[in-house]
Amino acid sequence: DVKVTQSSRYLVKRTGEKVFLECVQDMDHENMFWYRQDPGLGLRLIYFSYDVKMKEKGDIPEGYSVSREKKERFSLILESASTNQTSMYLCASSILGQNTEAFFGQGTRLTVV
């Protein structure tokens, strides 16, 4: 089974802290994604990557950055956390190609206080 593992289910951080959310997939997928999920807004794409050291902005990249140094790992970085970044963060991966299924992790619920 494909497994996408997010390092934390719940995180509480203080305003201004630098926050790292880690995601690892075990299926050698080329593509990896970070989404943010908020009630009434659905999922919104923050960043995605289709190769090591490659990244592309999604719909809401402001306040975030990403790192992909190895194929299996995709990190989301909040340079200076703010309360409006309190949310559920979902990581996903997929193989290279059209119409391919994205596999999701269980999510990290981040609270910034």
Place this chain on the structure above:
Amino acid sequence: AQSVTQPDIHITVSEGASLELRCNYSYGATPYLFWYVQSPGQGLQLLLKYFSGDTLVQGIKGFEAEFKRSQSSFNLRKPSVHWSDAAEYFCAVGPFTGGGNKLTFGTGTQLKVEL
């Protein structure tokens, strides 16, 4: 830019009743369309997908969806709902770019099943 509308925020059906969840999309070319389900505390799981070919698509757990280009719709259906189907359902559309489908999700429909 593509967009997805799921007009129903909440839907309640009785167990055994039929279900239809609506999804309308806006996209300039032939869309890649997906339906995902999210159970409480879980990530998203793919139910089915459409790119081309037969406009009626079969998925897992007895779900199906029909692509109607003239209506820009991709509605999800199930003939008989089970209590375990209670979850949140997301429709998504995405072009193929940079090696993968860059998905835009709808706001979701929360399904409640009454026993």
